[in-house]
Amino acid sequence: xxxxxxxxxxxxxxxxxxxxxxxxxxxxxxxxxxxxxxxxxxxxxxxxxxxxxxxxxxxxxxxxxxxxxxxxxxxxxxxxxxxxxxxxxxxxxxxxxxxxxxxxxxxxxxxxxxxxxxxxxxxxxxxxxxxxxxxxxxxxxxxxxxxxxxxxxxxxxxxxxxxxxxxxxxxxxxxxxxxxxxxxxxxxxxxxxxxxxxxxxxxxxxxxxxxxxxxxxxxxxxxxxxxxxxxxxxxxxxxxxxxxxxxxxxxxxxxxxxxxxxxxxxxxxxxxxxxxxxxxxxxxxxxxxxxxxxxx
Amino acid sequence: xxxxxxxxxxxxxxxxxxxxxxxxxxxxxxxxxxxxxxxxxxxxxxxxxxxxxxxxxxxxxxxxxxxxxxxxxxxxxxxxxxxxxxxxxxxxxxxxxxxxxxxxxxxxxxxxxxxxxxxxxxxxxxxxxxxxxxxxxxxxxxxxxxxxxxxxxxxxxxxxxxxxxxxxxxxxxxxxxxxxxxxxxxxxxxxxxxxxxxxxxxxxxxxxxxxxxxxxxxxxxxxxxxxxxxxxxxxxxxxxxxxxxxxxxxxxxxxxxxxxxxxxxxxxxxxxxxxxxxxxxxxxxxxxxxxxxxxx
Numbered sequence: 001x002x003x004x005x006x007x008x009x010x011x012x013x014x015x016x017x018x019x020x021x022x023x024x025x026x027x028x029x030x031x032x033x034x035x036x037x038x039x040x041x042x043x044x045x046x047x048x049x050x051x052x053x054x055x056x057x058x059x060x061x062x063x064x065x066x067x068x069x070x071x072x073x074x075x076x077x078x079x080x081x082x083x084x085x086x087x088x089x090x091x092x093x094x095x096x097x098x099x100x101x102x103x104x105x106x107x108x109x110x111x112x113x114x115x116x117x118x119x120x121x122x123x124x125x126x127x128x129x130x131x132x133x134x135x136x137x138x139x140x141x142x143x144x145x146x147x148x149x150x151x152x153x154x155x156x157x158x159x160x161x162x163x164x165x166x167x168x169x170x171x172x173x174x175x176x177x178x179x180x181x182x183x184x185x186x187x188x189x190x191x192x193x194x195x196x197x198x199x200x201x202x203x204x205x206x207x208x209x210x211x212x213x214x215x216x217x218x219x220x221x222x223x224x225x226x227x228x229x230x231x232x233x234x235x236x237x238x239x240x241x242x243x244x245x246x247x248x249x250x251x252x253x254x255x256x257x258x259x260x261x262x263x264x265x266x267x268x269x270x271x272x273x274x275x276x277x278x279x280x281x282x283x284x285x286x287x288x289x290x291x292x293x294x295x296x
Numbered sequence: 297x298x299x300x301x302x303x304x305x306x307x308x309x310x311x312x313x314x315x316x317x318x319x320x321x322x323x324x325x326x327x328x329x330x331x332x333x334x335x336x337x338x339x340x341x342x343x344x345x346x347x348x349x350x351x352x353x354x355x356x357x358x359x360x361x362x363x364x365x366x367x368x369x370x371x372x373x374x375x376x377x378x379x380x381x382x383x384x385x386x387x388x389x390x391x392x393x394x395x396x397x398x399x400x401x402x403x404x405x406x407x408x409x410x411x412x413x414x415x416x417x418x419x420x421x422x423x424x425x426x427x428x429x430x431x432x433x434x435x436x437x438x439x440x441x442x443x444x445x446x447x448x449x450x451x452x453x454x455x456x457x458x459x460x461x462x463x464x465x466x467x468x469x470x471x472x473x474x475x476x477x478x479x480x481x482x483x484x485x486x487x488x489x490x491x492x493x494x495x496x497x498x499x500x501x502x503x504x505x506x507x508x509x510x511x512x513x514x515x516x517x518x519x520x521x522x523x524x525x526x527x528x529x530x531x532x533x534x535x536x537x538x539x540x541x542x543x544x545x546x547x548x549x550x551x552x553x554x555x556x557x558x559x560x561x562x563x564x565x566x567x568x569x570x571x572x573x574x575x576x577x578x579x580x581x582x583x584x585x586x587x588x589x590x591x592x
Contacts (some may be wrong), residue, residue, distance in 0.1 A: 133438075148341070163470075166470060167467065167470055167472065170466045170467050170469070170470060171463065171466050171467065171486065173466070174459075174462060174466060174483055175482065175483070176463065176482075176483040176484075176486065177486075178489075186471065186472075186489070187470055187471070187472040187489075188472075188488050188489035189488040189489065190467065190472065190473075190486040190487075190488050191484040191486075192476075192477075192483060192484050192486050192498075192503060193482070193483075193484035193485065193502050193507050193508060194485070194498060194507065195507075202488075202490060202498075205490075206489050206490060211489050212489060240561065242307075251330060269586055
């Protein structure tokens, strides 16, 4: 990850997929004083980005994308945001630059999410760019260590935190989810392809049908990167919708790895957590495995 | 598990919770020629059990249960079927035998499913009974080794089988689900407290919203006991509803561990799988970890 260490004298290009995280990263990056070139993926990028005068590019315009970045003298590139529609390049009329790269692009579109993005990074690097993580251009968005907001975790919350952490660690070597939930001393949900928010909603449903019987608030969501995960590829994040979902599911708190999970819309997320009485805790992963709400 | 090795000269008591598995086990046990005493849990047991003239007992009748079993000269006891309503013993008027055992029963009702059932087994053993597994009294219901029905698995199905198996193995040491699904070289779902069928339905939904893009039929459900799992406590099972859910989710097949997973309503399950063109494969777990559709 040191590979792309940002040289702050050149502008950074932030290529934005969907969701509210890209605008937060763009805003935070601008605040560091660095020049930022915003590229919005057509049909994905959030309208809030418009104040940054983004270049809007579709999936068929890979050639134009690289030309744009080169003309803007960008060396560092951040890829951030969700892509809800995995693009079918065969269905879009690509520019020449896209068509030339098509075999490599298509081969990148196979397999799990990680291998896809690792290959996309490869495409950028072959063009001479450095792909850097959002955490490198907007470090102020990362989770701090210790209690970030909300009530102090109870002993039972700590036990659930450890248990959910164990579940996340157990699947860490697999290209699958990065989150799990434990309630009342029992792992109740492990994230798969559905994503963190859908997994939390499942918990609310399990409570409704009384497959989870512990009285709310109880239970902890743990979210962290996979061990050895390339944060340029997939920086885990929480945001207001995570807190809303956790409140719906009657969880006591959210535990995220300090320094390695991004808090989107930080002010709104924290004040929402305060008002819902949900703690957000930044734990330190010690060695490969340790996690505790008291970890320092 | 050899502890309760059935002495076939005494009748076996089969205590039946909900679902279609208990009637299948009762029928198969009767076919072995052994005398069977059926106890139905009130509000849970399937009406199909009525032909076996069950004794119906509610949660407050633990004392009566033990008396009934002793009068029927049962030494071996099978506990089988789902309990959808975790009983609140404080709310039912218990008989004296229940009230006397209440502290132990209540302490059994805490924690994950396994620890609950392990404690329930302890309650029976303290009364002088041997708790045996359904697989011991109805071995003909267990999955055979190799292709059980449906089309031969393709190479891609084998790859998904191995991957889902890896996910199940990874969480094996945790008291959580026993099943996972991989589609197109990617783990898409890991079972938590929602149960296998709900997890398969989630896959159907992921396909509908195009978070899974591989064309159906594709993907394999793997279900097996946790490593070291006490099969008397929780014998994994599939049945017609598993096949129906797998068909809805567009899966290519279902892989279960040979000799350690029960097929409920076997004839109906297999003919349904044949008609839906879904394979059911019995894999052999070699050592702690190996699994392949070609395993011998």
